[in-house]
Amino acid sequence: MEALVASAIGVLTGGGMYLILRLRTFPVVVGTTMLSYAVNLFLFASGRLALDLPPIIDTAQAGYTDPLPQALVLTAIVISFGMTAVTVLIALGAYLEGGTDRFDIDEAPDPGDGGLPEDIMPRADYDPAREPGPADEDSAAPAPEGAR
Numbered sequence: 001m002e003a004l005v006a007s008a009i010g011v012l013t014g015g016g017m018y019l020i021l022r023l024r025t026f027p028v029v030v031g032t033t034m035l036s037y038a039v040n041l042f043l044f045a046s047g048r049l050a051l052d053l054p055p056i057i058d059t060a061q062a063g064y065t066d067p068l069p070q071a072l073v074l075t076a077i078v079i080s081f082g083m084t085a086v087t088v089l090i091a092l093g094a095y096l097e098g099g100t101d102r103f104d105i106d107e108a109p110d111p112g113d114g115g116l117p118e119d120i121m122p123r124a125d126y127d128p129a130r131e132p133g134p135a136d137e138d139s140a141a142p143a144p145e146g147a148r
Contacts, residue, residue: 005045012038025091025101029084036080044073 012034019031047069055067095101 001049002045005041005049009038009041009045012041023102025094025103029087029091032087033080033084036076036084040073040076040080043069043076045069 016031016033016035016038019027019034022028022031047066050063050065053063053065054061055065055070057064091101094103
């Protein structure tokens with residue numbers, strides 16, 4: 001039983017680390033989820049795997065299982081679910097903003113385009129001076145009283 005649980009922890013950890021090293025956000029989210037499952041399984045197994053024993057002391061039973069790892073795993077499941085939801089929302093926001101879910105560390109954006117995707121690049125004839133915007137600070141100043 002212990003060998004099976006240890007093998008499952010190893011497979012989940014290896015698969016999670018492999019997926020975390022991918023260059024797309026969805027496999028990274030799945031990899032962190034698998035890694036959190038491996039940690040939860042490790043915490044649960046740290047309470048000594050015992051079959052058919054209650055988590056409380058009972059005089060009718062020969063022993064008991066430690067309830068602390070079970071409580072830690074339950075808390076870790078709730079926290080990992082919340083963090084997965086936050087990570088998915090951050091990844092979705094990055095996808096909607098950037099137009100892709102890839103993150104390439106080797107490819108730096110061209111300084112001339114401001115790092116914008118090509119579908120929202122400004123046109124070649126774009127002139128920011130012709131854009132309507134707030135008035136200059138000099139023209140926004142009130143005119144002297146004698147000038148009216």
